[in-house]
Structures are given as structure tokens and as C-alpha cells.
Amino acid sequence: MATYVARQPDWARWTSRWPLWIGLAAIVVPTFISLARQVWTSEDGIQGPIVLATGAWLIARDRAAIVAAARAGSLPLGLIALLFCLILWIVGRTFDFISVEVAGMMGALFTVAYMNVGADALRKLWFPVLYLLFLIPPPGSIVDRATAPLKEFVSWAATGILSHAGYPIVRQGVTLYVAQYQLLVEDACSGLRSLVSLVAISLFYIYLLHNASWRYALALMLWIVPIAIAANIVRIILLVLITYHWGDAAAQGFLHATAGMVMFVFALLGIVAIDWLMQAVITRARR
Structure with a gap:
């Protein structure tokens, strides 16, 4: 036996x-x-x-x-x-x-x-x-150099949108002037230094759901940076609006308490929404 x-x-x-x-x-x-x-x-x-x-x-x-x-x-x-x-x-x-x-x-x-x-x-x-x-946290000096052009762009985009909406806003570099207030679009204000966070979590989401289809995953990854930039434009617009209507103290409270999380959630929802739209388009194309 x-x-x-x-x-x-x-x-x-x-x-x-x-x-x-x-x-x-x-x-x-x-x-x-x-x-x-x-x-x-x-x-x-x-x-x-x-x-x-x-x-x-x-x-x-x-x-x-x-x-x-x-x-x-x-x-x-x-x-x-x-x-x-x-x-x-x-x-x-x-x-x-x-x-x-x-x-x-x-x-x-x-x-x-x-x-x-x-x-x-x-x-x-x-x-x-x-x-x-x-x-591994990226060195701050490298992040600053990499995000400098993006800070210029999000400042320009936010100023253009608010100006077309009728708000008295002008821009000099990354400094925004709205009414009697002055806002400097620094790293903490633009939120661009949190781009690494968004990329990391987005890659995890893509890998978990679309690991088997690397072409689809790659196509979805291409949306991460544009969505992050859009989220940062929204963040700056919110800060300017809060500053204009309720004052600098209210804007600083929003900046330190909830602005980062709002931007982060907005960007993640953007990735999920793009994923849903892409799948819907692919499903319809296969019919």
C-alpha cells in the first residue's frame, strides 16, 4: 500500500x-x-x-x-x-x-x-x-522642471475660460489677477505634482480590468495625462471662483482641505468614464 x-x-x-x-x-x-x-x-x-x-x-x-x-x-x-x-x-x-x-x-x-x-x-x-x-518619491526639482510648461498651460486655459465667462481676470505667467486678488499658480495650487498619484492608481485600475488586452490598456493609458490636466484646470477655476465670491481665506481653506481630493476623484472618474465610453464604442462596432 x-x-x-x-x-x-x-x-x-x-x-x-x-x-x-x-x-x-x-x-x-x-x-x-x-x-x-x-x-x-x-x-x-x-x-x-x-x-x-x-x-x-x-x-x-x-x-x-x-x-x-x-x-x-x-x-x-x-x-x-x-x-x-x-x-x-x-x-x-x-x-x-x-x-x-x-x-x-x-x-x-x-x-x-x-x-x-x-x-x-x-x-x-x-x-x-x-x-x-x-x-519612490520623485525629486522635487525634477517634478518642478517637468511640470513648469503644464503650469503655464493650465493657467492660460483657466484664465481663458473664466474670461469668456465674464470674470475680470488677467494672467502674467503663472500669476492670476482676479478683482483685487492675486493668485500664484504654484505646485500646491495647480495640483500637477499629484500627477504621479493619478498615474499610479490609474495604471492599477487599467491592469486589473484590462490586463488581457494590452492594446486596449495602452489606448486607455494615453488618456491619463490629458484627464489630469483637465482636472487641474477645473481645480484652478474652482479656486478662482471661491476667491472671487468668498475671499482669499475661503479659497485657502478649500485648497488645504478638499481641493486635492476633489481633483483626484474628478480625474479618476474621468478615467472610468473614458473606459466606459471606449467599451461602448467597441461593443457597438462589433454588432
Whole structure:
């Protein structure tokens, strides 16, 4: 009679690497504390906790495929990559460069994953891996340069719309003058620095619903930036209207309390609406 022995998890292989886990925890814990204090409390980093939770869920959802494809990666290659990531993390931590610090931490996490499950398993997790890179906050100077032309455009567009509506508004660069008030369209006002947040959450939505159709997903992705720009134009218009009718104090209260969330929700609903319209057009074309 055949005897079947239940396969037990290879706990010895994991517990024998306890120095690695302790070292990894020494990197991950302080970095996540820094992220929570410096980035996630601001509008620029609103996507952080969402990306972390949804990225972990995506990995957990595919754990069966990961286990099936798991083969330990190259130890020498992994150690070299881990050393590089550790140096990167130390530099970021020492000089308070949060972007460099988080990049080093993420690199260390992915390297440890490679050492344990191998390249084939990580390839099956290509989207969660790329998606989790949104945890790395982009340097403010790079964001400022990248969004400078967009600030000019949204200022021009908002001024044109309000001027045609009969409001006494003029523009000089990114400074708006309405009645006796002056509004400077800075990053916090235009909301363009939250573009990274919108891109991250939109990509998650597209991947989750349209992963099987990469052409459709790509077409939908092309709408992300235009919708974000439209949402920021709406945000500036709302701020100008509140300032004009209720004063600067009311506008500042709206700006710090709800403007960012209103813009974010508006943009996400825009992505959902475009998705619905595209599917409706495709369905009708197939009839």
C-alpha cells in the first residue's frame, strides 16, 4: 500500500537566513517611517499607502504562480546587487535624500526576492514590481522642471475660460489677477505634482480590468495625462471662483482641505468614464 507524506514547508531554508531578514528589516522599517512622516502626509505622496497595499495584494493574489516558478537566483549576482542597494540606501539615509533612500530599499527588497524565487518568478510579477516603484518619491526639482510648461498651460486655459465667462481676470505667467486678488499658480495650487498619484492608481485600475488586452490598456493609458490636466484646470477655476465670491481665506481653506481630493476623484472618474465610453464604442462596432 502506498504511503503519502504531506509536504511540509521548507522552514529550515527560510529560518537559516535570519540574519538576512533582520538586516532587511533594519532597512525597511526606518525607511517606511520616513516615508510616512515626510511624503505620505503631503498631497504629493497621497498614493503611497494605496500603492503599498494594492501592490502587496497583487503579489499575494499571484502567490501560486510564484511558488510554481520559484527557483533560487544566483547568489553571487544577488550579493553584488544587494551591496549596491545598501550603499544607495546609506547615502540616501545619511544625506536625507528620501528618493535615493527609498530606491535603495526597493532595490534591496527586489534583490532579496530574486535570490529566493529567481528571475522567472519575478517576470510573472512584472506589473506589481513596476507598480511598487511608485513608492519612490520623485525629486522635487525634477517634478518642478517637468511640470513648469503644464503650469503655464493650465493657467492660460483657466484664465481663458473664466474670461469668456465674464470674470475680470488677467494672467502674467503663472500669476492670476482676479478683482483685487492675486493668485500664484504654484505646485500646491495647480495640483500637477499629484500627477504621479493619478498615474499610479490609474495604471492599477487599467491592469486589473484590462490586463488581457494590452492594446486596449495602452489606448486607455494615453488618456491619463490629458484627464489630469483637465482636472487641474477645473481645480484652478474652482479656486478662482471661491476667491472671487468668498475671499482669499475661503479659497485657502478649500485648497488645504478638499481641493486635492476633489481633483483626484474628478480625474479618476474621468478615467472610468473614458473606459466606459471606449467599451461602448467597441461593443457597438462589433454588432
